Amino acid sequence: MDLQYTPEQNQLRESVERFVRDEYDFTRRRKLVTSDAGHDESCWRQYADFGWLAIPFSEEEGGIGGDATDTGIVMEGVGRGLLLEPYLANVVLAGGVISALGNAGQKAEWLQPMMLGQRKLALAYSEPGARYEISTCATTARRDGGGWVIDGRKSLVYGGSKADTFVVIARTAGNLDDRDGLSAFVVDAGTPGLGITPYALHDGQRAADVAFAGVRVDAARLLGEEGQALASLELVIDQAIAAVASEAVGAMATLVDMTLDYLKTRQQFGRPIGTNQALQHRMVDMYIALDEARSMALYGALMLTEPDAAARRKALSATKIEIDRTARLVGQEAVQLHGAMGVTEELAVGHYFKRLSMIGVSFGDRDWHLRRYAGG
CATH class of the missing domain: 1.20.140.10 (Butyryl-CoA Dehydrogenase, subunit A, domain 3)
Structure with missing residues (x-):
């Protein structure tokens, strides 16, 4: 097993370190923490220009075709500079679910604009009282005509305060803690019945609690097979x-x-x-x-x-x-x-x-x- 970085990975590491050193000093970060957005939109566009947002996604998806080591290089830079932009929320969490479950059309509609910095995503999966158990899900989605109706609550949605689109995990079958019966849906932030409560975390990052009260989505917003998202x-x-x-x-x-x-x-x-x-x-x-x-x-x-x-x-x-x-x-x-x-x-x-x-x-x-x- 070769544990050395490739020349391309060394170039990526150097570019991330250069950005942190030259563009993201501690004084700038302190100002961003208290700003309305909680991060810098110009920096987010730079992430897209550098190709960082496309790293873990395949070329067929419109990405670069990198792996977890490449993502880790960027995340190490995020840690060095305490970067506030929602890289984890978009690329690893919400982007990861769409990549794993979405079809070509869904990836073109939601994943590719994220890679270009044109759409912000957030994954809503955690619930109050779940205690880290991913399969614990009280949020439900029931069929209604040609679509679905979602009801429930999600907590600690990373990047949720400024997300344009949510990837929502909801139960379509089974009981509260069943491993089977979880499905993933895409819900736009402006959908009627969707309530967002944003807040700042202890470390300056931003998150949100999200409530669903009769939120209706069409059938095309189901990612993958019904009940097979876990x-x-x-x-x-x-x-x-x-x-x-x-x-x-x-x-x-x-x-x-x-x-x-x-x-x-x-x-x-x-x-x-x-x-x-x-x-x-x-x-x-x-x-x-x-x-x-x-x-x-x-x-x-x-x-x-x-x-x-x-x-x-x-x-x-x-x-x-x-x-x-x-x-x-x-x-x-x-x-x-x-x-x-x-x-x-x-x-x-x-x-x-x-x-x-x-x-x-x-x-x-x-x-x-x-x-x-x-x-x-």
Whole structure:
């Protein structure tokens, strides 16, 4: 197995790092956090121009034909710069479901405009009280004439505050926790009966709760076969775990660099505090944790092609468990080694720590994945 980046992947990595370094400094991000949109539309158009939005999709779909490693390179850059644009929501989550379940016409209508930066998508699958269980779904879709009527509620819809189109998971058969009977539908944001409650998350990202009260869609908006969406949804969530693992690696790498620089420049008793051997040992622990996280993020990305779904899920749970552990170690050490200023709004360290904390509870927390790993 060749674990080296290809020349094309190195070019992608360099372009992402250049964009973060030259276009997305911390001052700009702080202004975007408090803006109405919560991100920069001009940056989103640049993502499309660079081809980042088309990376994981096949050439037949209008994409570039990349893989999870390529997506991970972009997500690592997202983590390094704490980018606010909804890349995960559009490309990995909603785009992933349309790619997995949609036909050629549906991909042309909804997926390709997203790749061009002309349409924003969001995946509405999580529900209040589900506790990370993907199959738990109280939202229903029932046949009505030549279409469907959707009723229910979805929570924590990433990118939902500014989405043009939602990919909605609804139950068309079975009981609350049944694995069979889940279907995916495409619903436009302006559809009558659709209510959107946007809000900002602790880390500056944006999400929304979405309510469906007799929302009517036509039959052409059903993605794939009725009642057969769960397997594809589980794969997409595993892809999201691999993506945020790479994002966490990028955030951790920046924290390691910031902390090392601080230890070299902060003076105490007439010398840099980095000359203290105890602090040097803690810095080494951060470097080791970063390398462990990078290895597990790559492992997770490579295991997405595993044909055995149970083995894939177990591998991605292992990735998430290790990412949560290392992110907590690196984040806490970075804050502590910076002292009280590490948690101020003016210093970037605390913002990276917030994002790592949110990644820790995204798509299943450590305890949930430990149970899934043990059960797999």
